[in-house]
Every structure is written in structure tokens, then in C-alpha cells.
Amino acid sequence: MTTIGIVGAGAWGTALAQVAAAAGNNTRLWGRDQELIDTMIQAGQNVRYLPDVPLLPEIAPTALMTDLADCDLLVIVVPAQATRAILAALRPVIRNNAALLLAAKGVEQKTLALMSEVAAQELPGHSCAVLSGPTFAGEVARGLPTAVTLASATLTRAEALAAQLGTRSFRPYASDDPIGAEIGGAVKNVLAIACGIVEGLGLGENARSALITRGLAEVTRLAVAKGGRPATLMGLSGLGDITLSCNSRQSRNFSLGYCVASGESRSSLLTEGYYSAPAVLGLAKSLNVEMPICEAVHAVLHDGAALAPQIERLLSRPLRNE
Numbered sequence: 043m044t045t046i047g048i049v050g051a052g053a054w055g056t057a058l059a060q061v062a063a064a065a066g067n068n069t070r071l072w073g074r075d076q077e078l079i080d081t082m083i084q085a086g087q088n089v090r091y092l093p094d095v096p097l098l099p100e101i102a103p104t105a106l107m108t109d110l111a112d113c114d115l116l117v118i119v120v121p122a123q124a125t126r127a128i129l130a131a132l133r134p135v136i137r138n139n140a141a142l143l144l145a146a147k148g149v150e151q152k153t154l155a156l157m158s159e160v161a162a163q164e165l166p167g168h169s170c171a172v173l174s175g176p177t178f179a180g181e182v183a184r185g186l187p188t189a190v191t192l193a194s195a196t197l198t199r200a201e202a203l204a205a206q207l208g209t210r211s212f213r214p215y216a217s218d219d220p221i222g223a224e225i226g227g228a229v230k231n232v233l234a235i236a237c238g239i240v241e242g243l244g245l246g247e248n249a250r251s252a253l254i255t256r257g258l259a260e261v262t263r264l265a266v267a268k269g270g271r272p273a274t275l276m277g278l279s280g281l282g283d284i285t286l287s288c289n290s291r292q293s294r295n296f297s298l299g300y301c302v303a304s305g306e307s308r309s310s311l312l313t314e315g316y317y318s319a320p321a322v323l324g325l326a327k328s329l330n331v332e333m334p335i336c337e338a339v340h341a342v343l344h345d346g347a348a349l350a351p352q353i354e355r356l357l358s359r360p361l362r363n364e
């Protein structure tokens with residue numbers, strides 16, 4: 043039996059622990075907060091991040107990193123900006139041949155690195171794959187049907203992981219384009235903020251559809267410049283996740299955009315898209331890729347730009363061929 047350590051006991055980490063356990067793996071769920079872990083053990087649910095979802099009894103929550111020492115696979119599910127520190131903390135603990143599966147959707151602000159690049163620097167020699175796609179944690183944890191991209195540089199490795207984690211309701215599709223999958227996951231968060239803004243301003247469904255489609259063109263340009271394949275962006279980790287997150291207030295990124303547009307407080311909603319926007323743009327600049335929608339979101343969130351001129355700027359761009 044495979045022993046899987048889920049590193050990060052937030053909403054997505056908890057949902058992935060449900061998946062790993064349901065797929066028949068020996069599953070540990072590590073979180074940094076001992077009090078939360080104790081409550082999880084007592085209440086049989088993650089009361090802070092995923093309330094009202096009973097956890098499978100096979101999941102072993104722990105706040106001790108040493109409990110991950112014998113894991114065959116570590117699923118890294120802390121926010122992108124915290125991933126480097128967690129990987130470094132795991133270095134003295136985990137087995138030399140433990141595999142990594144990266145589940146955060148973001149780009150590191152300090153270095154503009156993708157999570158797979160961070161992992162290669164912090165834990166060189168460990169095999170590494172990426173999990174991404176349209177997945178609201180609550181739905182996955184309740185066992186509702188979901189499909190994801192599971193990408194690794196080697197297709198056979200991705201297929202093996204897909205078989206290890208797949209169930210009737212959680213269907214990983216294997217891919218050998220981790221870069222495309224990672225870029226899709228990181229940029230969709232920024233696009234979801236843009237769509238939340240459009241919704242909050244009441245600009246209509248046509249405008250949202252235009253943003254989704256032109257956003258898809260934008261993210262594809264970046265992925266290709268970074269070495270990914272356009273077809274990946276037409277799959278679950280691209281179009282699939284953009285469609286989900288750009289159309290639902292269940293998305294925290296979409297909700298952040300909505301709050302920004304309607305002038306509601308957004309302090310409790312600083313999301314992966316908020317933190318990754320500067321890194322996505324930095325990466326785009328370094329690769330000479332134009333990303334006007336992400337630029338507008340960044341200007342509003344990080345430079346204090348007013349919404350109206352940013353919308354005007356997008357609408358007054360020269361007409362071009364599709």
C-alpha cells in the first residue's frame with residue numbers, strides 16, 4: 043500500500059486527503075497548527091477550512107513533520123508563496139526516493155519561478171509532478187464528480203500517479219506538459235479576479251465571455267513562451283479551470299474581484315491570484331509576452347489604479363485578427 047503525505051491542511055489539502063484515502067492509500071494529513079489538527083481528530087472534520095464535510099476515518103491528521111518520514115509520495119498543498127519554505131523544511135525529513143506532487147496554483151513572487159522550478163531547487167533529485175484543474179475543494183471532498191490534469195515530464199509517471207489517486211468520482215487525466223498545466227493554474231486565478239470585477243461592475247455576460255476567451259489566448263501565449271503546449275491550455279488545467287473560476291462566486295479569486303468592483307472590504311480575501319499577479323506579469327515581461335488583462339488586474343490590485351481607466355484601456359486596444 044502506498045503511503046501518501048498531504049502537506050498543508052487547508053481546504054484543498056483536506057480535500058486531497060479525502061481523495062487519497064478514498065483511492066485506498068495510507069494517508070497522512072500534515073498541518074502546521076497543532077490546535078487545528080487536534081480539533082480535526084476530535085471532530086472528524088476540518089472545522090476551519092472545510093466545515094461540515096466528514097473526513098474519512100482512514101486519514102491520519104498530524105502536526106509532526108516527522109510523521110511524513112516514510113511517505114512514498116508527498117502532495118504539497120500550501121499556498122504558492124509558502125511552498126519553498128515547506129519544501130526546505132521537508133528536506134531533512136523525507137525519504138530520498140519520495141516523489142512530489144505539487145498542487146498550489148501560483149508563481150513565486152521573489153523569483154518568478156513555477157512551483158516545479160522551486161521544487162527542483164529545494165528538493166533536487168525527487169521526481170515531481172503537478173496536479174491542476176477545475177476543482178472546488180468542497181465539491182471534491184464531498185465526492186462530487188471531478189476531473190483534473192496530472193502532469194509530469196514523463197507520461198508513464200503521470201499515468202502511474204493518476205492510477206494511484208483516481209477514483210470513480212476523481213478522474214486524473216495524465217499529461218506530459220507540467221509547464222502548461224502550471225501556467226494554466228496560476229493565470230486562471232488572475233483571470234478569475236478580472237471576471238469578478240466584470241460581474242461586480244455589471245458589465246454583462248458578453249463581457250465576461252470575451253474576457254474568458256481573450257484570457258485563454260493570453261495564458262496560452264505565456265505557456266508557449268515558457269515551453270508549454272497550446273493543447274494543454276485547451277484542457278482541464280486551462281480552459282476547464284478558467285471556465286470554473288471565472289463563472290462562480292465559489293471561487294475566492296472571482297469573489298475578490300467582485301468585492302473590488304463593488305467597494306466591499308476585501309481584506310479577508312487576499313488570494314493566490316492577488317499574490318501571483320505581479321509574478322505572472324514579471325514572467326510575461328521577461329518572456330516578452332503581452333498580457334493586457336493580467337496587467338489591468340495587477341494595476342488595480344497592486345498599484346491602486348482606478349477601475350474605469352483600466353477598462354477603457356482594454357476596450358480601446360487596436361482591433362486585430364482573432
Ligand SMILES: NC(=O)C1=CN([C@@H]2O[C@H](COP(=O)(O)OP(=O)(O)OC[C@H]3O[C@@H](n4cnc5c(N)ncnc54)[C@H](O)[C@@H]3O)[C@@H](O)[C@H]2O)C=CC1
Pocket residue numbers: 050051052053054055073074075091119120121122124127128145146147148177178179180314
Ligand atoms: N481551495 C480550492 O478549492 C483549491 C485550491 N487550490 C490551490 O491550493 C493551494 C492551497 O489552497 P487552499 O488549501 O485552498 O488554501 P487555504 O487557505 O484553505 O489553506 C492554506 C493552508 O496552508 C497553510 N499555510 C499557509 N502558509 C503556510 C506556511 N508558510 N507553512 C505551512 N503551512 C502554511 C495554512 O495554515 C492552511 O492550512 C493554493 O495554491 C490554491 O490555489 C487548488 C485547487 C482547488
Ligand SMILES: O=C(CO)COP(=O)(O)O
Pocket residue numbers: 147175176177178179231234283286287292293294295296313314
Ligand atoms: O483553484 C480553484 C478551482 O479550480 C479554487 O479557486 P479559488 O482559489 O479562486 O477559490
